[in-house]
Amino acid sequence: MVSDVLLGELAALAVLSPAAAFAALGAYLLLLRTPSERVVSRAVLSALSVSLAASLAIWGSAVAAPYAFVPVKLGHWFATRSYAFELVLLVDRLSATMMVLVSLIALTVGRFSVAYLHREPGFARFFLLLALFSTGMLALVSAGTVDLLFAGWELVGATSVLLVAFFHEREAPPRAAVRVYITYRLCDVGLLGGAVLMHDLAHSSQWGEVFGGAPWPGAAASLGPGAATALALCLFLAAMGKSAQFPLGSWLPRAMEGPTPSSALFYGAISVHAGVYLMLRVAPLLQRSPAASAVIACVGAATAVYGTTVGRVQADVKSALAHATMTQVGLMFVEIGLGLYWLALVHLFAHACLRCLQMLRAPSALRDAQEIRAAHAGEPLPPLGLAARVLPAALVRRAYWLALDRFHLEALQERLVAAPLMRLGRVLDRLERRWVAALSGWPERAAVEPGEPDAHAPGAPERAMAFEPAASDRKGART
Template identity: 95%
Template sequence: MLSDVLLGRLAALAVLSPAAAFAALGAYLLLLRTPSERVVSRAVLSALSASLAASLAIWGSAVAAPRAFLQVELGHWFATGSYAFEVVLLVDRLSATMMVLVSLIALTVGRFSVAYLHREPGFARFFLLLALFSTGMLALVSAGTVDLLFAGWELVGATSVLLVAFFHERAAPPRAAVRVYITYRLCDIGLLGGAVLMHDLARSSQWGEVFGGAPWPGAAAPLGPGAATALALCLFLAAMGKSAQFPLGSWLPRAMEGPTPSSALFYGAISVHAGVYLMLRVAPLLQRSPAASAVIACVGAATAVYGTMVGRVQADVKNALAHATMTQVGLMFVEIGLGLYRLALVHLFAHACLRCLQMLRAPSALRDAQEIRAAHAGEPLPTLGLAARVLPAALVRRAYWLALDRFHLEALQERLVAAPLMRLGRLLDGIERRWVAALSGWPERASGDPGEQDAPGAEGRAMAFDPPASDTKGART
C-alpha cells in the first residue's frame, strides 16, 4: 500500500496533468500560432495518460486499504475575512474509482478524436476543451470540499456548452447550447444553495468533517433530519439538471448537435453521471433523510419510464442513445434512493463504458442496422411487447403519439416556466426604468421608459453621431 504522501502527490498529478496541457496549449494559441494536429494531440493525450497512470495507482491502493480515506490538503486558493477557499483532495474508494473512469474514458475519446476530427478547423479547440473538461471532472470527483466540487462542476458545464456549439457556423448547435446553458444555470442554484447551507449548518465545507470522516458510503451524517433533507434536496436539484432527470432532461437530445466524440464523452459516459456521483458522495445525508431518498427514487423512476417510452420511437440513433442514457441514469437514482449505493456505483461504471462505445459507433450504427435487416429479409416481423398485447389498442396508439412528441415536455416548460419568467422580467424591467426616471428627473415616454433624447448630454451625443451636412443634404434631396 502506498504512503499517504505519495498518494497525495499522485492525486495532485492526476488532476493537474490535463490542467498543465490546457495552460500550455492555450498560451501557445494566444501568443504564437496554431500548432500542428500532432503536437496538439500528443500534448493532451500524454497528459491524460499520466492522469490515468496516477489514477490506477490510487485506485489500487484505495481498494487494498481496509479503511481508505485520505484528505490531501494543497493549501488555500484565496482567503477573505474568516473564510478561506481550501484546495483539498479526497482519496477514497468512490473518488479513486471515478478518477480511473474519467481518465480512461477521456483518453479513449481523445485517441478516437485524432482520426475523427482530422483536418477539422476546430481540431485544436476541441482538444483544448477536452483538457479543460478533464481537469474540471477530475477536480469534481476528487474534491474534498463542496467549494472545489462547485468549481469543477462549473468547468464541466462550461466545456459542455462550448462543445455543444462546436459547429457554430450552423444555427442549430448554438441554439441547443443556449438551452443547455439555461438549464445548467437554473439547476446550479441548488448546488450553490447547498454549499451555503453546508457552511451554515455544519460550519465546514469539507466532506470529511461534515460526514464524520468514515470510509464511503459511511454512516449517517451528524445533522438533524430537517437540515439533512434541505441540504440533500438542494444538491439533488443540481444533480437533476446535470444528469437530465425528468422533467428537466429535454436538453439532452439537443446536446447531440456537438461532435460524436463529445457526445460520447459528456452525454454517454462522464458528464451525465456527475449528478449520480454527487448523490453517491452525499450518501450519509440520504441515510439521515428518508424523505430525500424517496424523492430521488421517485424522480429516477419517472425518468426511467419517460426515457424508455420516448427512446423506443426515435428514428435518430443519437437521440435514441440519449434517451437510453436517460433511462439508465434514472435507474441509478432509483438505486441510490433505495440505499443501494455500491450497486449504483457498479452500474455507473459499467453503463459509462458501454454507452461510450455505443456513442462512438453511432455513425456506423445505421449501416449495421441495414445489414441486419437485409439478412432477415422476408422473415415475419417480431411480435409486439407485453404492454401492446395487454393494454387497449387506443391507449397504445395514444402513448405512441405522446412519445413521438416527447409528451409535449418542451412546450409545457416554455408555457409554464419560460413565459412567466419572461413576463416577470419585463415587469421588473419596467419598474426599474420608472424608478430610474423618477430619481434622475428624466421625463418618461408614453411606454414608461425614460426618453433617452431628453437625458442630460443626449443632445451632444446626437450631434456627435449626426452625418456631415453635405451627406445630409444629399440624402434629403
C-alpha cells in the same frame, strides 16, 4: 501500500496534468499560432495518459487498503478573517473509482477524435476543451470540499456548452447550447444553495468533517433530519439538471448537436453521471433523510419510464441513445434512493463504458440495422415490446403519439416556466427604467423599453406603426 504523502501527490498529478496541457496549449494559441494536429493531440493525450497512470495507482492503493479515507490538503486558494477556501482532495474508494473512469474514457475519446476530427477547423479547440473538461471532472470527483466540487462542476458545464456549440456556423448547435446553458444555470442554484447551507449548518465545507471520516458510503450524517433533507434536496436539484432527470431532461437530445466524440464523453459516459456521483458522495445525508431518498427514487423512476417510452419511437440513433442514457441514469437514482449505493456505483461504471462505445459507433448504427433486416430476408422483425401485447390498442396508440411529441414536455416548460419568467423580467425591467428615469429627471421617457421607438425622436410615430416583433422559432434541430 502507498503512503499518504505519495497518495496525495498522485491525486494532485492526476488532476493537474490535463490542466497543464490546457494552459500550455492555450498560451501557445494566444501568443503564437495554431500548432499542428500532431502536436495538439500528443500534448493532450500524453497528459491524459499520465492522469490515467496516477489514477490507477490510487485505485490500486484504495483496493489494497479498503478503509482508506485520505484528505489531501494542497493549501488555500484565498483566505479572509472568517473564511478560507481550502484546496482539499479526497482519496477513497468512490473517488478513486471515478478518477479511473474519467481518465480512461477521456483518453479513449481523445484517441478516437484524432482520426474523427482530422482536418476539422476546430481540431485544436476541441482538444483544448477536452483538456479543460478532464481537469474539471477530475477535480469534481476528487474534491474534498463542496467548494472545490462546485468549481469543477462549473468547468464541466462550461465545456459542455462550448462543445454543444462546436459547429457554430450552423444555427441549431448554438440554439441547443443556449438551452443547455439555461438549464444548467437554473439547476446550479441548488448546488450553490447547498454549499451555503453546508457552511451554515455544519460550519465546514469538507466532506470528512461534515460526514465523518468513515469509509464510503459511511455512516449517517450528524445533521438533524430537517437539515439533512433541505441540504440533500438542494444538491439533488443540481444533480437533476446535470443528469437530465425528469422534467428537466429535454436538453439532452438537443445536446447531441456537438461532435460525436463529445456526445460520447459528456452525454454517454461522464458528464451525465456527475449528478449520480454527487448523490453517491452525499450518501450519509440520504441515510439521515428518508424523505429526500424517497424523492430521489420517485424522480428516477419517472425519468426511467419517460426515457424508455420516448426513446423507443426516436427516428435517429443519437436521440435514441440519449433517451436510453436518461433511462439508465434514472434507474441509478432509484438505486440510490433505495440505499443500494454500491449497486449504483457498479451500474454507473458499466453503463458509462457501454454507452461510450455505443456513442462512438453511432455513425455505423444505420449500417448495422440494415444488415439485421437483410438477414431476415424481408420478413418482419419479431416484436420486442411487452406493452403492445398487454395494454389495450387505443392506449398503446395514444402513448405512441405522446412519445413522438415527447409528452409535450418542452411546450409545457416554455408555457409554465419560461413565459412567466420572461413576463416577470419585462415587468421588473419596466419598473427599473421608470425608477431610473424619475431619478434622472426624465419621467416622460420612463416607459421606453429596449427595442421600442422613442416617442420624442423624429419620425417616431411612423416607426412605431411599422414595428412588429418577429415570432421566435421554437423548433429545435436534432441530429
